[in-house]
Amino acid sequence: xxxxxxxxxxxxxxxxxxxxxxxxxxxxxxxxxxxxxxxxxxxxxxxxxxxxxxxxxxxxxxxxxxxxxxxxxxxxxxxxxxxxxxxxxxxxxxxxxxxxxxxxxxxxxxxxxxxxxxxxxxxxxxxxxxxxxxxxxxxxxxxxxxxxxxxxxxxxxxxxxxxxxxxxxxxxxxxxxxxxxxxxxxxxxxxxxxxxxxxxxxxxxxxxxxxx
Amino acid sequence: xxxxxxxxxxxxxxxxxxxxxxxxxxxxxxxxxxxxxxxxxxxxxxxxxxxxxxxxxxxxxxxxxxxxxxxxxxxxxxxxxxxxxxxxxxxxxxxxxxxxxxxxxxxxxxxxxxxxxxxxxxxxxxxxxxxxxxxxxxxxxxxxxxxxxxxxxxxxxxxxxxxxxxxxxxxxxxxxxxxxxxxxxxxxxxxxxxxxxxxxxxxxxxxxxxxxxxxxxxxxxxxxxxxxxxxxxxxxxxxxxxxxxxxxxxxxxxxxxxxxxxxxxxxxxxxxxxxxxxxxxxxxxxxxxxxxxxxxxxxxxxxxxxxxxxxxxxxxxxxxxxxxxxxxxxxxxxxxxxxxxxxxxxxxxxxx
Numbered sequence: 163x164x165x166x167x168x169x170x171x172x173x174x175x176x177x178x179x180x181x182x183x184x185x186x187x188x189x190x191x192x193x194x195x196x197x198x199x200x201x202x203x204x205x206x207x208x209x210x211x212x213x214x215x216x217x218x219x220x221x222x223x224x225x226x227x228x229x230x231x232x233x234x235x236x237x238x239x240x241x242x243x244x245x246x247x248x249x250x251x252x253x254x255x256x257x258x259x260x261x262x263x264x265x266x267x268x269x270x271x272x273x274x275x276x277x278x279x280x281x282x283x284x285x286x287x288x289x290x291x292x293x294x295x296x297x298x299x300x301x302x303x304x305x306x307x308x309x310x311x312x313x314x315x316x317x318x319x320x321x322x323x324x325x326x327x328x329x330x331x332x333x334x335x336x337x338x339x340x341x342x343x344x345x346x347x348x349x350x351x352x353x354x355x356x357x358x359x360x361x362x363x364x365x366x367x368x369x370x371x372x373x374x
Numbered sequence: 375x376x377x378x379x380x381x382x383x384x385x386x387x388x389x390x391x392x393x394x395x396x397x398x399x400x401x402x403x404x405x406x407x408x409x410x411x412x413x414x415x416x417x418x419x420x421x422x423x424x425x426x427x428x429x430x431x432x433x434x435x436x437x438x439x440x441x442x443x444x445x446x447x448x449x450x451x452x453x454x455x456x457x458x459x460x461x462x463x464x465x466x467x468x469x470x471x472x473x474x475x476x477x478x479x480x481x482x483x484x485x486x487x488x489x490x491x492x493x494x495x496x497x498x499x500x501x502x503x504x505x506x507x508x509x510x511x512x513x514x515x516x517x518x519x520x521x522x523x524x525x526x527x528x529x530x531x532x533x534x535x536x537x538x539x540x541x542x543x544x545x546x547x548x549x550x551x552x553x554x555x556x557x558x559x560x561x562x563x564x565x566x567x568x569x570x571x572x573x574x575x576x577x578x579x580x581x582x583x584x585x586x587x588x589x590x591x592x593x594x595x596x597x598x599x600x601x602x603x604x605x606x607x608x609x610x611x612x613x614x615x616x617x618x619x620x621x622x623x624x625x626x627x628x629x630x631x632x633x634x635x636x637x638x639x640x641x642x643x644x645x646x647x648x649x650x651x652x653x654x655x656x657x658x659x660x661x662x663x664x665x666x667x668x669x670x671x672x673x674x675x676x677x678x679x680x681x682x683x684x685x686x687x688x689x690x691x692x693x694x695x696x697x698x699x700x701x702x703x704x705x706x707x708x709x710x711x712x713x714x715x716x717x718x719x720x721x722x723x724x725x726x
Contacts (some may be wrong), residue, residue: 222540253520260470
């Protein structure tokens with residue numbers, strides 16, 4: 163257990179250079195990849211989320227922990243296989259058309275993956291139709307949209323209207339976020355919820371799929 | 375030449391704005407919404423056309439004065455335009471504000487950047503300066519013109535890419551320092567060029583340095599000193615500035631005000647109300663704000679806009695040193711009637 167705690171601490175501190183060695187050591191001493199993922203890495207990202215929620219960590223610290231997690235997963239992924247990839251749910255996410263900001267959306271992806279979601283990241287500058295196509299193909303539980311500009315935020319409403327028009331709206335929950343977005347705007351465009359940051363996004367996503 | 379509202383009411387718009395910037399009491403609260411994208415849409419143009427036809431932007435801004443009695447013209451230009459300083463690519467959309475791709479990847483690259491760029495040879499910045507010149511020709515000294523450039527950290531975020539810069543704060547702080555050191559003298563020279571072209575005031579933003587993004591510790595160590603240096607250089611040259619605190623700055627307002635801008639333009643943040651700001655910092659800086667641009671200007675009714683404007687004006691007006699604006703840039707898609715309502719409420723409640 164001590165080794166798992168050390169891995170968790172390395173993740174929280176964002177010690178990129180030694181995380182892979184520590185993960186390999188843990189494997190060599192008999193910890194399974196699932197054990198390391200579920201009892202060190204995911205709890206570490208949860209802790210980072212808690213720190214962000216109370217103002218003890220900010221974007222740089224969370225990003226660095228996420229990079230550290232990615233490095234650890236490089237070692238674990240070949241060992242995890244299907245059985246190790248617990249799937250909380252499926253999320254289709256993207257930054258809406260006309261907007262190329264990705265940091266907020268990327269942080270949400272990181273936190274959702276840490277929470278066990280399969281995330282289909284459509285990237286930036288995503289046309290409404292691409293969201294619809296992805297929902298039809300991937301059958302997600304949740305659609306997440308990000309916008310950083312007051313000029314592009316209205317595209318979120320267009321995507322929701324397109325989901326309605328395609329008869330897909332009732333199949334998914336819609337989460338929105340980004341600098342100019344708030345609860346009032348989310349309600350006006352018919353989103354299910356607004357998320358103020360990546361931590362809240364992951365927690366609300368878990369609530370939507372009934373995990374919490 | 376356009377007429378400003380001041381000709382009917384007493385002070386000219388430029389005098390009105392400057393009186394407030396100098397913490398004085400004008401004839402009425404100046405009305406200075408930054409409405410770049412809205413103005414272009416309202417005038418029937420597309421934003422993507424501006425770089426190739428600067429007259430459209432000038433025309434759009436003049437309509438703000440004529441139709442909405444704005445007390446200031448806002449220059450063209452956002453932070454992505456500055457990507458061309460480092461040879462990066464500006465992405466122009468048909469009808470959205472431009473964007474850019476990260477263009478600086480190492481400290482070695484920073485060392486090789488041109489320290490003395492010729493703005494006339496940088497298309498986006500050259501267009502911004504041409505717009506200011508044309509505006510000046512139209513309004514003379516009646517209506518003030520506000521030019522734009524980013525704070526050094528905001529520039530660094532644009533050219534590095536925000537995600538990279540956020541990691542640099544921890545992994546590569548020297549790169550963060552060197553990018554800002556590179557930009558400060560260039561920004562100062564650009565600010566001088568804006569003034570020479572006809573701008574009366576400059577405005578800066580630093581929206582990636584608020585408490586939504588980075589810790590106060592990182593702000594103090596790696597952002598604040600460069601803002602102080604930037605504004606000090608402007609002051610040495612007699613250039614007045616409006617510093618827009620986009621997002622939540624409530625845990626670092628003291629530092630932001632200490633950076634020395636003549637005016638602090640605040641977002642609508644509960645912990646940083648106009649009343650609080652006036653009481654705490656009103657003797658040091660003019661306060662500007664703060665009608666919510668999304669909840670109120672975009673989605674509000676006429677009555678809600680009038681009420682929100684009345685509140686902002688009545689909070690900020692006492693003793694002068696206040697400018698009425700939105701909490702951020704006016705969204706492109708607001709109903710024009712809402713901006714009319716804001717103007718009318720300013721006329722009604724803003725008189726001294």
